[in-house]
Amino acid sequence: MAAAASASTRKSMEINVAERPAAPNPFATPYGSMPASRVASTTAVFSQKRPYFRSRRIKKGEVERPWLEKKDPREKWVWIIPVIGIVVGFALSAYIIWDGTRKISNYKYCQVLDEDFSRGFDPNVWTKEVESGGYGNGQFEVTTNTDENAYVQDGLLHLKPTLQDQNLIETINTVDLTELGICSSLVFTDCVSATNTTNGTIVNPIKSARLSTKASTSIKYGRVEVVARLPTGDWLWPAIWMLPKNDTYGQWPASGEIDIAESRGNNYTYPQGGNQLISSTLHWGPSHSADGWWRNHAVKPVLLSTYPRAFHTFGLEWTPKYLFTYVDSRLAQVIYTGFNKPFWQKGDFPVADANGTRFVDPWSQTGHSATPFDQDFYLLINLAVGGTNGWFQDGIAGKPWVDASTRAKLDFWNAREQWLPTWKDGGAMEIKSVKMWQQEGFNGCSP
Structure with missing residues (x-):
């Protein structure tokens, strides 16, 4: 009986399912919920096979833009402020350039020397000075008048250091340049050197060159330009x-000295500054112990390079109002000294020296603020080696001698296996050209 009831129930359910209307498709377009007019229009649209998506892009001119009718007065500052910044930037740059050059006047000149060495070495222009005294700096070279140390090759003047005759260093002897009739100085110690194997003193262990225009060309105010490549090598000391x-006005430094460019041949790692730097200096003072050089001294590095890698122009401009040195461009100044007050006042020297001798102003009688730099000066180019004046500081970079030692030259000579190889490539100073101009109104210059 239960089975009959179950069968009856299933039959009743099948009838009910069959009579139940089909459920609507949830993904079908709900036309049944639309009004008849909407359904008809929608059907008509699809019957015309038009795309379902329509562009919603707004046509030009359909959107109102009230900001075009009335501009915000603050909007102009959006471009005014940047423009003002640009103008101010240019103005500041122009002022910096002007301020650096405002004291530079375009004077007229007479050219008094134009040397490019195309015709070789001219002894009428250049004097090869011969001395062994170290020029007050205890330098280790004797300068010679031979072609071994100063010569022209391939249109370039070369100043090249070479080793001294070993026999003169290792045996007792005396070299007297006066007896040979070639010494350029009247001072005994500048002309005589000796080797004494007992106390360790020796003749100058290096031969090199020093050239000057003293006998041919000098200027009182004007310009100088030397195009040169500086040497590379330990303990070399080139100078223009x-x-x-x-x-x-008296013995050095009372009558002045102008160092246009000095350098060291040691490489850029040298703590005092190697061949990536040059320095310019004015020397002036009432005595050796009162030299105001440190008040007019500056260094200039070469950008991302060293001076021996290329030729550079080392220049001087000198007038009754100022003096400055430069490298490659008159705007690239190294030192600038205005003659705005007497050098005695600039020096602020002590009252007396260590011995109690009172210092006296050696320049007061002229009444010129440029004194002592108001006289004729001549040009020198030399390549020194070593020295005992502190240009190479004791105790750094393996310096093989001590300045105060009486054996300084011998100690330097004994270390030649260390420094001589560094001279092999680029150990000579090369000069391409030398030009000098006399300012109009002085020394007969009237172009």
């Missing part, structure tokens, strides 16, 4: 400088 033709 000027001295007074006459000691008008």
Whole structure:
């Protein structure tokens, strides 16, 4: 009976399912919920096979833009402020350039020297000075008048250091340049050197060159430009400088000295500054112990390089109002000294020296603020080696001698296996050209 009831129940359920209307498709377009007019229009649209998606892009001119009708007065500052910043930037740059050059006047000049060495070495222009005294700096070279140390090759003037005759260093002897008739100085110690194997003193262990225009060309105010490549090598000391033709105000440094460019041949790692730097200096003072050089001294590095890698122009401009040195461009100044007050006042020297001798102003009688740099100066170019004046500081970078030692030259000579190989490539100073101009109104210059 239960089975019959179950069968009856299933039959009843099948009838009910069959009579139940089909459920609507949830993904079908709900036309049944739309009004008849909407259904008809929708059907008509699809019957015309038009795309279902329509562009919603707004046509030009359909959107109102009230900001075009009335501009915000603050909007102009959006471009005014940047423009003002640009103008101010240019103005500041122009002022910096002007301020650096405002004291530079375009003077007229007479060219008094134009040397490019195309015709070789001219002894009428250049004097090869011969001395062994170290020029007050205890330098280790004797300068010679031979082609071994100063010569022209391939249109370039070369100043090249070489080793001294070993026999002169290792045996007792005396070298007297006066007896040989070639010494350029009247001072005994500048002309005589000796080797004494007992106390360790020796003749100068290096031969090199020092050239000057003293006998041919000098200027009182004007310009100088030397195009040169500086040497590379440990303990080399190249210099381009000027001295007074006459000691008008007394012995050095009372009559002045102008160092246009000095350097060291040691490489850029040298703590005092190697061949990536040059320095310019003015020397002036009432005595050796009172030299105001440190008040007019500056260094200039070469950008991302060293000076021996290329030729550079080392220049001087000198007038009754100022003096400055430069490298490659007159705007790239190294030192600038205005003659705005007497050098005695600039020096602020002590009252007396260590011995109690009172210092006296050697320049007061002229009444010129440029004194002592108001006399004729001539040009010198030399390549020194070593020295005992502190240009190479004791105790750094393996310096093989001590300045105060009487054996300084011998100690340097004994270390030649260390420093001589560094001279092999680029150990000579090369000069491409030398030019000098006399300012109009002085020394007969009237172009």
